[in-house]
Amino acid sequence: MKKVTVFWFRRDLRLEDNNGLAHALRQSDPVLPVFIFDKNILDQLDNKADRRVEFIHAALLQMQEQLLGRGSSLHVLYDTPLGAFRQLLKQYEITAVFTNRDYERYAIDRDEAIRTLLQEHNIPFQSFKDQVIFDQNEVVKDDGKPYTVFTPYSRKWLSVLANNPVTHYDDKKQRNHFLQQSPITIPGLRSIGFQAVDQPFPSQDLPKALLQHYGERRDFPSIAGTSKLGVHLRFGTISIRKILQQALPLSNSFVNELIWRDFYQMICWHFPQIGQGRAFRPAYDLIRWRNNEEEFEKWKTGQTGYPIVDAGMRELNATGFMHNRVRMIVASFLSKHLLIDWRWGEAYFAEKLLDYDFASNNGGWQWAAGSGCDAAPYFRVFNPTLQAKKFDPEGKYISKWVPEINDFGYPEPIVNHEMARMRCLGFYSKALKNSE
Template sequence: MKIKSPLVIFWFRRDLRLIDNAGLWAALSGEFNVFPVFIFDTCILNKLDKKTDTRISFIIEALHRLNDDLKERGSSLLVLHGKPLDIFSDLTKKYNVKGVYTNEDYEPYGLARDKEVSEMLSEKGITLFSFKDHVIFSKNSLLSGAGKPYGVFTPYSKKWKETLGVNDLKAYQSETIKDKWVVHNGGVVPRAEKLGFKTFRNIYKVPVLDHSLIVNYQLNRDFPAIDGTTLIGPHLRFGTISIRTCVRFACDTNQVWLNQLIWRDFFIQILWHFPRVVNTSYREKFDRIEWLNNEEDFERWKNGKTGVPIVDAGMRQLNQTGYMHNRVRMIVASFLSKHLLIDWRWGEAYFASKLLDYELASNNGNWQWAAGSGVDASPWFRIFNPVLQSLKFDPSGAYVRQWVPEFGTPRYTSLMINLDLGRKRCLEVFKRAVQE
């Protein structure tokens, strides 16, 4: 593919759409035509389970849809596979690149990768331009009166809502500029098998903001047997829908759902300010906890064989679909970290390997919340009783029966732990650690 004219590259990442894309709008508004590129980063892919990871199938379907949109504009998506540093080094040799545009990444790996790519490009006289697109407020946008990052959600949320203005939600009209693309037809989206992964069918569902569902969100969101959640998580993760679109919709319909979107911003800014939370407890004294980390218990938890029906239902739903209801996520996380005394990092890593909507900041933040070690966490002495949770939020047992059909028969596994004894043991161990 020979393209001699000067151009800029737009590096698609977690923003797989033409509509309302901040970085793409900036690229298309410039002097040069835009060459669209997506990279399957081997530094990320090599850490994934080739047999069970459904995210690759989701991304590939999103890329097909993106490529179809680009073809309507006479262009196509160049999909590459390798280490971004090496790929951009090669691209700058092949093409007359005047700049690289992308949207910001806030995770430790992404920050290090972008720094490395930016430095290499700079040596060639090329600038990497990054834009805020994944969140409403990022980095140091919202600080306390003392100039510190917020560590408690309520004041952060208050400041978030007070600061929110019309311009923060204004949609970028990136999809309307149709004559600034590099014209070529060489882009081909690979099959998952080409990358060494298994193809999963029907993983990608077109994102829909259901008005009636969101209006009634707070009434139904805690009941896993009811279709009461938006399932928009994977689309926010991979940017097939704009966060601004979601927030505008939430502002007009339901403040409870808006708060869920603010939690997402909150956890992302915590990760940016405190990248150590990836491997250590936000509240550092919790790293003194003497975890049991029984591997057999962990396997039973992973496989939904604990003898606690709602825990088993949640884990089986996760293993089979890549999704778990949010209320059930809290229950299974509390059970693992408190009743079984298994390090929250084990559970966080397992969720990271299975969740289609996995986002490091939210997954880490929610696991630390459940374990009591995180920012604005549930008190360490609060231990969910999974039986009471099931009676309250799955009173008919419909959710349990859907995922644990053998429940109530002799085939169902026996309870792996006495819940009262597990609770008492947890209180003793946590108290010893946090009150030293």
């Protein structure tokens, strides 16, 4: 059997500026690049035209082309992680396994199971920071405790960055230290039970002009003022370090969004209870949600009678994307106007968003519902009509997604705003009083 160092790709689907891969390539044994289509995850997806699986597949094909040019090949398995590593242990003499860290509950448990399996064979398992700028305890309070409020976290983050500039992990001397082998066929989408959708994916480009005007344009959904890089950052087809390097001299607002991303990933790591479906603030688990299924269906399909809410949901359903300002509006509407459990909305976004990321999705939903760390106070209830006037003043975004807005067929508002606001305040205050 061939002696190999395994590099396990997960949320880092690129060969360039990949921290764990760079470390693997410095080992004495050649690197076998591995990706696992995880049955534990894929078997839970009802939509067999899930564009995230298609995106991953396309990224793997691109990496395979690069690896073939270096005389190597990607080894792609369709199995559970444990099953896949048992296969690899039969095929190769593995001397070490390298990978990049993930901070979600499932990923942490998965990695522990693989670490235990490898320990039985005296094989070291090493993980590295790659998908965030700072992780674990790199940005914490002076007493070592994690931050739960964003503003002081962001100040500390920037001070840590000033003293620890980002490094890139391109080791050109080791570029060809991959295992030299014949091409291994990558399973087709259909062979793992999925199919392609004929829609383009967002570009990896981050134009200078977008960064320069990001602060003043980012809140207006009719303007192409956001990067749409979320899916690339989610699956690591682009380096977070490269994005930060481009943004630092041009846009504090954009850098701030990258800090939010790190913040939510570290909340996920420090407070694993959020990965078990619990509110960050336990008192909010006492809210007696109305959970009207008919109203939830109208929210999902964009038939609430509130044009900005309906436009957002229709954009999500049609494209797998929703503008960030609109995400906040529709999340607030579901949890506060309709008093439907934010977890219902979180799960629907998880099903539909191309750039779905547990930490950011959970953080955003709990922010909107008031139950999260550094959340909007429960008594702040967005008025969707005023939000539309402020952020879509000419109605361009709304008219694109709700063309029938002036027709008799467009529904009346599902709920009166002022009544819903007062009802929300009553429900929330009662739950919070009961927790005292």
